[in-house]
Amino acid sequence: xxxxxxxxxxxxLGLVPTIQRSAVLEYLENNHTHPTAEEVYQGVRDHFHSLAxxxxxxxxxxxxxxxxxxxxxxxxxxxxxxxxxxxxxxxLCRVCGNLYDVDLPCxxxxxxxxxxxxxxxxxxxxxxxxxxxxxQNRQNKNGSKTGVRRSSVSTKRRNDxxxx
Numbered sequence: 001x002x003x004x005x006x007x008x009x010x011x012x013l014g015l016v017p018t019i020q021r022s023a024v025l026e027y028l029e030n031n032h033t034h035p036t037a038e039e040v041y042q043g044v045r046d047h048f049h050s051l052a053x054x055x056x057x058x059x060x061x062x063x064x065x066x067x068x069x070x071x072x073x074x075x076x077x078x079x080x081x082x083x084x085x086x087x088x089x090x091x092l093c094r095v096c097g098n099l100y101d102v103d104l105p106c107x108x109x110x111x112x113x114x115x116x117x118x119x120x121x122x123x124x125x126x127x128x129x130x131x132x133x134x135x136q137n138r139q140n141k142n143g144s145k146t147g148v149r150r151s152s153v154s155t156k157r158r159n160d161x162x163x164x
Contacts (some may be wrong), residue, residue, distance in 0.1 A: 001026075001029055002095070002103060002144065003022060005097055006022045006029075007022065007023050007028060007136065009019050009025065009068065010022070010025070010068075010130040013063070013066035013067065014066055014108050015062060015063070015068075016064055019048070020038060020044075020051065021059050021062070021063070022055075022092035023044045023047065023048060023051075024040060024044055024056060024059040024060065024063070025068070025083075026044045027040055027044050028040065028069060028081060028082075028083040030084050031043065031097070032083065032101075034072060034080040034081065034082050034090070034099040035080065035081060036077075036078040036079065036080055036081075037053075037056060037060055037078065037079065037081070038053075038078065040056055040060065041053050044056060058109055064081075067085055068085055069081050069082060069083060069085055070084065070085055070087075071076055072099070072123075072125075073123075074092045074099065074125040075088055075092060075097070075099070075128075077145055084100075084101070086105075086160045087107075087110065087121075087122045087123065088101055088102075088107075088122075088124075088151040089101075089102050089103070089104050089124035089125070089126060090102065090124070090125055090126065090127075091126040091127075091128065091130065092125065092126070092127050093128065093129060093131070093132075093133055094127055094128065094129060095129055095133040096130065096132070096133050098130055098132075100130065102126065104124065108122045108124075110122055
C-alpha cells in the first residue's frame, strides 16, 4: 500500500493522516509478526529518529479505537498488534513465542447470538506448540534426549509463516 492509500485508510477510520500514523500503519502492514508496541517503536524510529515512544503508543491506541487494527492480549508480557482488524483466531507457541493467525472451522463474529447472548467482541486465543517447534522437538529426540523446553522469550520476533 502506498502513502496515498494509507492516508485514505486513515481518513476512512476518521483519523487525520499524519506522518507518524502513516509510518506506524506501514510498519504493521509490512510486519505480519503481531509486534509489540516496543517492536513497532524500534522499527519506526529507524526512519524517524526523533519519534517519541509515547507517540507510537498513542498512534496504536488511536488505530485500535478507530477499528483499524486489533490489539491482542494473548501474551502476558505485552499487548501485540495485528494489521488485520477482522476478528480471527490466533495461536501462541509456548516454546518459541511466535504468534500465528489460524483458521478454525467454526467462527463466531460480533453481532452473532449464542444461547440468547449478543456477541460484541470475539477473540479466540489458542496456546500450544507450533509446527516448527514440534518438528525441532522430533529432531532433538532423534539426535539426543532433550525435549521441548518452555521459553519465556517476550521480545523475540514473531512471524505467521508456517502456521499450524
